[in-house]
Amino acid sequence: MVDKSHKIGAAGKRGETIRSDCFVEVALKNSGGIKLKLESKVGVLYGDSIQRLVFEMCEHFGLKHANIYLEDKGALPFTIAARFETALKRARPELETEFFLPINGKNFSPPSKDRLRRSRLYLPGEEPKFFVNAGLHKPDGIILDLQDSVAPSEKDAARMLVRNALRRIDFYGAECMVRINQNQAGLEDLRYIVPHHVEVILIPKCESAPQVIAVENEVAKLRRQHGVANEIYLLPIIESALGVIKAYEIAAASAQNCGLAIGLEDYTADLGVERTRDGEESRFARSMIVSAAKAAGIQALDSVFSEVNDLDGLRASVSEARSLGFEGKGCIHPRQIPVIHAGFMPSQDEITKALNIVIAFEKAQSRGSGVVALDAKMIDAPVVKRAQQTIKLARRYQLIGTN
Amino acid sequence: MKFVENKAGRLVPLEVNGERRVLYQGLGGFRPHGDKARPRIATCADYPADGNKFVPGLRETLKKAGLKNGMTISTHHHLRNGDALTNLLFDTIKKMGIRNLRWFPSASFPGHEHLLRYLQDGTIHHIEGSMNGPLGRYASQGKMPGLGVLRSHGGRYRAVQDGNVHIDIAVIAAPAADAFGNANGVQGQSACGPLGFALVDSEYADQVIVVTDHLVPFPCVPWQIHGNHVDYVVKIDSLGDPGKIVSGTTELTKSPDRLLIAEYVARFVEEAGIMQNGFSFQAGAGGISLAFVAYLKEKMKAQGVKARFVRGGSTKYLVQLLEEGLTDYILDGQAFDEAGVRSLRENPRHVSTSPFTSYNYHGKGNFASLVDVVVLGATQVDVHFNANVVTHSDGYLLHGIGGWQDCLFSKCVVLAIPSFRDRIPIIVDEVATLCGPGELIDVVVTERGIAVNPRRQDLLKALAKSSLPLRALTEIQKEVYGLCGGAPAKPRVKKNRAIAVVEWVDGTLLDAIHQVVT
Numbered sequence: 001m002v003d004k005s006h007k008i009g010a011a012g013k014r015g016e017t018i019r020s021d022c023f024v025e026v027a028l029k030n031s032g033g034i035k036l037k038l039e040s041k042v043g044v045l046y047g048d049s050i051q052r053l054v055f056e057m058c059e060h061f062g063l064k065h066a067n068i069y070l071e072d073k074g075a076l077p078f079t080i081a082a083r084f085e086t087a088l089k090r091a092r093p094e095l096e097t098e099f100f101l102p103i104n105g106k107n108f109s110p111p112s113k114d115r116l117r118r119s120r121l122y123l124p125g126e127e128p129k130f131f132v133n134a135g136l137h138k139p140d141g142i143i144l145d146l147q148d149s150v151a152p153s154e155k156d157a158a159r160m161l162v163r164n165a166l167r168r169i170d171f172y173g174a175e176c177m178v179r180i181n182q183n184q185a186g187l188e189d190l191r192y193i194v195p196h197h198v199e200v201i202l203i204p205k206c207e208s209a210p211q212v213i214a215v216e217n218e219v220a221k222l223r224r225q226h227g228v229a230n231e232i233y234l235l236p237i238i239e240s241a242l243g244v245i246k247a248y249e250i251a252a253a254s255a256q257n258c259g260l261a262i263g264l265e266d267y268t269a270d271l272g273v274e275r276t277r278d279g280e281e282s283r284f285a286r287s288m289i290v291s292a293a294k295a296a297g298i299q300a301l302d303s304v305f306s307e308v309n310d311l312d313g314l315r316a317s318v319s320e321a322r323s324l325g326f327e328g329k330g331c332i333h334p335r336q337i338p339v340i341h342a343g344f345m346p347s348q349d350e351i352t353k354a355l356n357i358v359i360a361f362e363k364a365q366s367r368g369s370g371v372v373a374l375d376a377k378m379i380d381a382p383v384v385k386r387a388q389q390t391i392k393l394a395r396r397y398q399l400i401g402t403n
Numbered sequence: 404m405k406f407v408e409n410k411a412g413r414l415v416p417l418e419v420n421g422e423r424r425v426l427y428q429g430l431g432g433f434r435p436h437g438d439k440a441r442p443r444i445a446t447c448a449d450y451p452a453d454g455n456k457f458v459p460g461l462r463e464t465l466k467k468a469g470l471k472n473g474m475t476i477s478t479h480h481h482l483r484n485g486d487a488l489t490n491l492l493f494d495t496i497k498k499m500g501i502r503n504l505r506w507f508p509s510a511s512f513p514g515h516e517h518l519l520r521y522l523q524d525g526t527i528h529h530i531e532g533s534m535n536g537p538l539g540r541y542a543s544q545g546k547m548p549g550l551g552v553l554r555s556h557g558g559r560y561r562a563v564q565d566g567n568v569h570i571d572i573a574v575i576a577a578p579a580a581d582a583f584g585n586a587n588g589v590q591g592q593s594a595c596g597p598l599g600f601a602l603v604d605s606e607y608a609d610q611v612i613v614v615t616d617h618l619v620p621f622p623c624v625p626w627q628i629h630g631n632h633v634d635y636v637v638k639i640d641s642l643g644d645p646g647k648i649v650s651g652t653t654e655l656t657k658s659p660d661r662l663l664i665a666e667y668v669a670r671f672v673e674e675a676g677i678m679q680n681g682f683s684f685q686a687g688a689g690g691i692s693l694a695f696v697a698y699l700k701e702k703m704k705a706q707g708v709k710a711r712f713v714r715g716g717s718t719k720y721l722v723q724l725l726e727e728g729l730t731d732y733i734l735d736g737q738a739f740d741e742a743g744v745r746s747l748r749e750n751p752r753h754v755s756t757s758p759f760t761s762y763n764y765h766g767k768g769n770f771a772s773l774v775d776v777v778v779l780g781a782t783q784v785d786v787h788f789n790a791n792v793v794t795h796s797d798g799y800l801l802h803g804i805g806g807w808q809d810c811l812f813s814k815c816v817v818l819a820i821p822s823f824r825d826r827i828p829i830i831v832d833e834v835a836t837l838c839g840p841g842e843l844i845d846v847v848v849t850e851r852g853i854a855v856n857p858r859r860q861d862l863l864k865a866l867a868k869s870s871l872p873l874r875a876l877t878e879i880q881k882e883v884y885g886l887c888g889g890a891p892a893k894p895r896v897k898k899n900r901a902i903a904v905v906e907w908v909d910g911t912l913l914d915a916i917h918q919v920v921t
Binding site: 019020041042044045046048049053073074075076077104132136137333335 | 659660662663796797798824825826827850851882885886887888889891892894895
């Protein structure tokens, strides 16, 4: 028998400032059974419940002998379970089985490729305390991030947290998105998210069609394996000069693509220029993204505005993005959400004008006339089309009724 | 210890520190009669005709004041966590070899952890007053010999008037004073704002000592404390740490969830029709309250609505309302930041109040019931809107009542609280300690929705067309229990051992706080 007694795995966070998280250490033993030492801030209220969870997980993983130390700062069960599983798998990397919490079933919104994606809120995949209330701020989408916000040493921990969050957390109608890692690591991320009701997968630093297709194929394989019923859309992010040049190829690479996004921090770094406030340096790239997305019949989504306290700056940035043809923006703080939503909403003035044009068009049609006139001015077909789009948007925002 | 059940269904001790007390009898159920306690009659002939009551040192003054074992010593908490005087006071008392005192502060702060040693060595027998942080924890562990008595600010005034507490010596920290004893809190290096919490002490104590670090020639004006009540004036180098007495500025919370709660409260106040010309409100200095003021201000500006008065504790956000003409007056019980102190000093429309004007149960009316809407916090609320503000879910006593109970008499009482903290649900089946009856609590605003007390059909009607997320308290509770992994276990306490009692504003016993099992 192999001596496992020296194997120790630890995961999670500890220290004075930590809240809603925990630290777990699992020391494998050859004998002595399971010994749990629990120090919890909520021990009086949930100590028994935490013990039950740990013993249930030990049984699930066939763990018979171990010294377990759990320092808890009020972590929710989905976090404790993820931390424990991570610690155990760091001690026993060969362990293949996973521990699934019951799926809460609240996030099954009818999938729609062209649903509103005005705001998508980035949440670091290693910060579970931000997950629970994110949906209350009503973003159109919530991105659980496995990529840039997660340190390389914590990628495994983030996978478990994000998987558990997808199963347990109510996102209150926001689309559940996950940003995977680049290339091979990203493909490996997929098994932790595809079976657990992810709705959109963000593919970072996309530079070619095959990158998208690789993800599409892996998602399809996992969907078959796990009998996943819900649609899963892809959202490639362009973050380099090469990506910009290949934008259309990427946008058109998969029928599962729902949009094309741009990430400006990496793009400006790739160009070797500074990211400025008015963004002159990325005007070409952003226009390219918009045209590529429209050509492929999908949504064009703008980068994040990173000055959280500058809401006026954000307002201007949203207005500019909308004028370029973008339909959404990333955000990194819930305060940005209402500003973004307001910015992408058609104004009352625009709606009134559009209504007049559409009414004039419908009148002309009912007369059998091909010529549309409003206030003695001729209206061209593209103007009518744009007016119709404005009306459609206004209806989606419930600014006007369906008649 | 013998316990009996009161009208709220809570078990309270029959006796408090050897004295038989009246049980809570429901709202307005207890009607006291007879006379109030009377202060000692003084004669001006016994005091220096030149008005100079100056005594060189604290020790000498306490001696002159006749400090003896077993007496009751009072202090106020306007210096908040910057208070150095109270610690110095008990250091001096210890050196004099005096023991077994009852300390009667208007509140205590974490900075008073220093006094634990005097509880341990018997210098202080027990505390009657809000116990914050370390002192509350000490009491919760059953280490304080007497029973703590928790009262609201108004309840403290009443307790003195009812003779429940007779103050032998009041020690009043005064940021500015003259040698006659006139004092205020708006001048000097230790300026703290109003001094109203010390008013009852100055009026009813046998001996009144004013301690200042900023002695000015007579007259010290404004004189919120009248020298005519004062026996002795002492000067020391420093009353405390100005940086902790008032914060430089009070800052808005960045927590998105707290901002969301604040925004919901502001929308509630507007959409329920409370925000009208001439209205009034009170909100504290907590993160949610400050943000609420900021959101409400935007709404008032947008609608062109002006308040008649707002109640402090003042902060720069209230001062901005006053200076921008969005309210006619600030009626202020305490100032939390420098802007509040400055405004109180300079602006005649920023007026000091006291527990007598605002909260006193034995007054012929008080201001609290005139306020249109008050925004308060709580540590727990049960599904019948009963709330707790002193103990945590694990049973530990960690906060004072402050003006919280008194404010429940406002026309509309809003509790603005997160639905859970870490893994601690705030909406529970039964509160650990009852501090405020649910009949007086109208609305609970959380980040997960707003629950209106079914007693307030008028509010529900006013909100019929509102897009605010109105929900039943039980529905929010159920959702949070789901998140936290079920209902929390009850705190583990010794049922037969109370460590403190909570009085209702009328002086009856509302609840008991028990020793925690460690």
